[in-house]
Amino acid sequence: MAFLTGDLVPLNRTEHGYAAIEGLAATMVQPYLIRLDGPVDTAQVRRVMRELVTAYPKLRAKLEPGWHRYHLRILPDDDIVDQLFDWAFRVETQVDLDDREQVEAWQRQLINEVLPLERGLGLRVRFAPHPQQPALLFGVPHILADGMTMVQLVRQILRGLNGQPLEPMPLEAPAMIGSIAPAHWWQWPRQLLRARRHKVAESRRLATLHIQQVPTRLGLHYSTTGLRLHEVSTGTTELRALARQSGVSLNTLLIAALAQTFLDQAPDDPQAAAVIRISVNLRRFYPPQAGHGPLWGNHVGAFLVIEQDAHKPWPDRLRSVDASIREGQARYERREMCWTYLWDELVPWLGRTLIGHIGVQLKRAQRFPVISCHATSLGDANAVNEPGARLRAVQLFGVVNSISPLPVLTEMNGRLFVPTAWQLSETTHAEMSDFLLRFDATLARLVQGADAQSHP
Numbered sequence: 516m517a518f519l520t521g522d523l524v525p526l527n528r529t530e531h532g533y534a535a536i537e538g539l540a541a542t543m544v545q546p547y548l549i550r551l552d553g554p555v556d557t558a559q560v561r562r563v564m565r566e567l568v569t570a571y572p573k574l575r576a577k578l579e580p581g582w583h584r585y586h587l588r589i590l591p592d593d594d595i596v597d598q599l600f601d602w603a604f605r606v607e608t609q610v611d612l613d614d615r616e617q618v619e620a621w622q623r624q625l626i627n628e629v630l631p632l633e634r635g636l637g638l639r640v641r642f643a644p645h646p647q648q649p650a651l652l653f654g655v656p657h658i659l660a661d662g663m664t665m666v667q668l669v670r671q672i673l674r675g676l677n678g679q680p681l682e683p684m685p686l687e688a689p690a691m692i693g694s695i696a697p698a699h700w701w702q703w704p705r706q707l708l709r710a711r712r713h714k715v716a717e718s719r720r721l722a723t724l725h726i727q728q729v730p731t732r733l734g735l736h737y738s739t740t741g742l743r744l745h746e747v748s749t750g751t752t753e754l755r756a757l758a759r760q761s762g763v764s765l766n767t768l769l770i771a772a773l774a775q776t777f778l779d780q781a782p783d784d785p786q787a788a789a790v791i792r793i794s795v796n797l798r799r800f801y802p803p804q805a806g807h808g809p810l811w812g813n814h815v816g817a818f819l820v821i822e823q824d825a826h827k828p829w830p831d832r833l834r835s836v837d838a839s840i841r842e843g844q845a846r847y848e849r850r851e852m853c854w855t856y857l858w859d860e861l862v863p864w865l866g867r868t869l870i871g872h873i874g875v876q877l878k879r880a881q882r883f884p885v886i887s888c889h890a891t892s893l894g895d896a897n898a899v900n901e902p903g904a905r906l907r908a909v910q911l912f913g914v915v916n917s918i919s920p921l922p923v924l925t926e927m928n929g930r931l932f933v934p935t936a937w938q939l940s941e942t943t944h945a946e947m948s949d950f951l952l953r954f955d956a957t958l959a960r961l962v963q964g965a966d967a968q969s970h971p
Contacts, residue, residue, distance in 0.1 A: 546625040547655075550911075627739050639654040641653070660811070666896075676906050711854040775957050820843070
């Protein structure tokens with residue numbers, strides 16, 4: 516079990532993994548771009564971002580070796596942090612915020628920036644003034660925050676810009692095993708067996724499939740990360756109506772459309788498959804009696820959605836994807852994910868050097884698991900704006916470095932954004948743009964088909 520000790524914060528299994536691959540596949544930075552609906556003073560932005568470092572202690576943590584493993588040490592909130600913040604904060608006036616390509620290039624700069632975590636202050640801030648819609652771009656390494664924590668940081672920034680005090684984000688460091696452990700000791704054998712049976716059956720199925728991907732040229736080394744800030748041409752009002760009509764969530768509809776877009780690449784191959792990894796927020800699976808708080812940091816799991824048959828009727832596709840998502844989530848509820856995650860709990864004991872070596876060897880042997888993409892969702896990002904706020908976010912583009920293509924499905928003000936990051940050494944910007952346009956066309960076709968059925 517992990518415990519906070521003074522200013523030392525132990526790493527959970529996921530964070531140990533990030534510490535090991537840090538620098539191998541680039542710094543795992545999450546750059547979030549916020550467009551505001553009105554001008555804001557640069558000095559106020561700087562003050563709020565400095566207050567954020569005080570409110571969330573992990574932002575001023577440094578990665579430090581202990582006797583046997585790495586941990587985070589929280590730096591005192593003093594003049595050293597002030598010096599680091601002076602370096603981290605930058606005002607940039609050369610970016611034309613009305614030019615989507617320039618904005619995309621600006622955000623891509625930050626996703627590829629290296630942050631020396633051993634020095635402390637895992638934060639980079641870029642502010643671009645604008646008379647109507649200024650932009651704030653800030654990046655935090657994944658080792659310090661997952662998507663839910665990043666959204667909370669956005670909320671706090673907007674509170675500060677609206678003159679409200681920032682809420683403290685307390686430190687906690689429970690071992691992640693609590694999110695997958697059976698409730699009673701005597702349930703372990705049964706749940707382990709069920710988890711292993713599922714993993715074996717899934718692995719056997721995957722071995723028989725031709726997994727569809729964007730054009731991918733695997734190499735021996737990583738290079739830089741590509742980025743596309745794609746906006747879907749169909750509005751979320753139409754997409755949500757289609758999802759409601761079909762009896763599924765908007766997120767399920769989007770995952771099904773992603774799967775269909777991949778499968779359309781091989782319509783005549785019966786073994787073709789779309790394999791989409793779905794992120795899971797593990798916070799709700801910790802037992803209530805553990806007494807955890809909001810658990811800011813890294814508490815994310817995942818499961819696979821596997822779809823076949825490009826010609827499957829759309830209602831069947833939706834039912835199939837919906838069933839896969841529900842079953843993936845139910846396995847967490849039933850504590851039937853412990854086989855895989857028990858092995859992952861060994862990561863802290865193996866050490867940063869060995870885990871990093873394994874990562875290098877997997878890349879050189881091209882043995883990382885093959886998937887179509889890793890899709891995650893921020894949901895309706897309008898939730899970052901508090902009711903009655905004077906200054907509001909009108910766009911939010913959040914992405915993260917990834918070794919697999921990673922679209923972040925984000926709804927805001929009736930529009931659907933799909934910012935996507937991937938390894939540029941494997942897939943070109945043109946090839947990823949082509950896939951996102953085909954995904955866009957899939958959604959448009961589905962909405963048009965539903966309209967045609969309702970108005971014959």
